[in-house]
Amino acid sequence: EPEVTQTPSHQVTQMGQEVILRCVPISNHLYFYWYRQILGQKVEFLVSFYNNEISEKSEIFDDQFSVERPDGSNFTLKIRSTKLEDSAMYFCASRGVGDQPQHFGDGTRLSIL
Amino acid sequence: DAKTTQPPSMDCAEGRAANLPCNHSTISGNEYVYWYRQIHSQGPQYIIHGLKNNETNEMASLIITEDRKSSTLILPHATLRDTAVYYCIVRYSLDTDKLIFGTGTRLQVFP
Numbered sequence: 001e002p003e004v005t006q007t008p009s010h011q012v013t014q015m016g017q018e019v020i021l022r023c024v025p026i027s028n029h030l031y032f033y034w035y036r037q038i039l040g041q042k043v044e045f046l047v048s049f050y051n052n053e054i055s056e057k058s059e060i061f062d063d064q065f066s067v068e069r070p071d072g073s074n075f076t077l078k079i080r081s082t083k084l085e086d087s088a089m090y091f092c093a094s095r096g097v098g099d100q101p102q103h104f105g106d107g108t109r110l111s112i113l
Numbered sequence: 114d115a116k117t118t119q120p121p122s123m124d125c126a127e128g129r130a131a132n133l134p135c136n137h138s139t140i141s142g143n144e145y146v147y148w149y150r151q152i153h154s155q156g157p158q159y160i161i162h163g164l165k166n167n168e169t170n171e172m173a174s175l176i177i178t179e180d181r182k183s184s185t186l187i188l189p190h191a192t193l194r195d196t197a198v199y200y201c202i203v204r205y206s207l208d209t210d211k212l213i214f215g216t217g218t219r220l221q222v223f224p
Contacts, residue, residue, distance in 0.1 A: 004156075031210065043157060043214040045141070056209055091156045096211075099145050102212060104156035 002026045004105035006092050012084055012111045021031065021108045023092030032075045033093040033102060033106045036060070043091065049075065079110075087112045116140070116203045120148040122219040125195075133218050135201030138182040144204050146177060148186050150172070150197040157200065157214070160186065191222045 005024045013019045025032055034046040048055040049067055057065075059092050066078045077096075079086055093102040118136040121169045125131040137146060137185055149157040161175045163184070171207050174187040187196055200217040204210060 033211070035212075037154070039154075043151070043215060045211040045213065048209075048211055054219075056211060058211075089154055090196045093156075099162065101147055101159045101162055102210075103159055104149075107154070109154075 004092055004094055004098045004103050006090075007103035008107045008108060009020050009106070011112070012113065015084055015112050016081050019079050019082055019110065021079075021090050021092075021110070023075045023077070023094075023105060024073055025075055025092065025094030026096075026103060027073070029094035029096050029103075031055075031095045031102075032067075032069070033095075035091045035093065035104075036088040037091065037107075038088045044091075046077075082110075082112045084112050088109060116213070117201045117215055118197070119201055119218045120216065120219070121216065124221050124223060125188075127189045127192055127193060127222055127224050130222055131186075131191040131195065133162075133186040133199050133201075135222065136183045137201070137203045140181050140203050142181075143220075146175070146184050146223070147171070147202045147204075148175065149200045149202065149214075150195075151200070151217070152194075152197040160199075191220075193222050193224065195216065196220060196222045211218070 007022045032049040037043045047057045047061045064080045068076050091104050091107045093104045095102040096111040147158040147162040151157050164176045177184045198217040
């Protein structure tokens with residue numbers, strides 16, 4: 001069964017450094033998402049992306065965050081200057097058309113030191 | 114905030130059916146109910162979704178009341194591997210397809 005894959009599984013970065021989290025969505029999906037989950041808290045929406053542009057973003061998704069679909073298969077989340085509070089699990093998701101559900105990857109654990 | 118209400122925790126004996134309730138009294142006519150689960154800190158796993166008819170797949174069954182204000186996820190023969198947090202999610206509004214996760218129901222399956 002096709003699945004969403006995320007790399008790396010764990011990323012450790014110094015505060016202030018840039019980090020790029022990578023995702024390969026399911027191949028025929030058109031809608032892409034990033035969510036995050038701080039340890040012990042709820043899963044939170046960050047951004048949705050369709051037709052090469054952001055459809056919606058949350059208050060968390062400020063100017064330090066950006067997303068890109070650099071080719072036909074990858075979908076990336078970049079944090080320009082990481083902060084301690086960016087430490088979390090980051091989940092990528094994708095879905096097909098209509099009422100089809102979002103499918104999630106297993107996440108990248110981002111640890112900011 | 115999530116548009117759904119779920120009990121914070123439930124227990125179920127292995128091999129028995131687990132019935133997880135969800136209230137969504139403000140659901141609108143064309144909003145679907147989605148169920149996901151999360152095992153430890155893995156990514157949320159899609160289980161099933163429905164609009165108004167009952168649905169069944171290889172993982173579970175979804176029973177939606179006629180007025181659509183509540184639903185029940187049924188795991189017919191729970192196993193220890195079904196221990197997880199289960200989320201019932203209704204699309205937040207017609208203008209968005211983001212998923213708003215609540216705190217879900219923590220299901221503990223015991224031997």
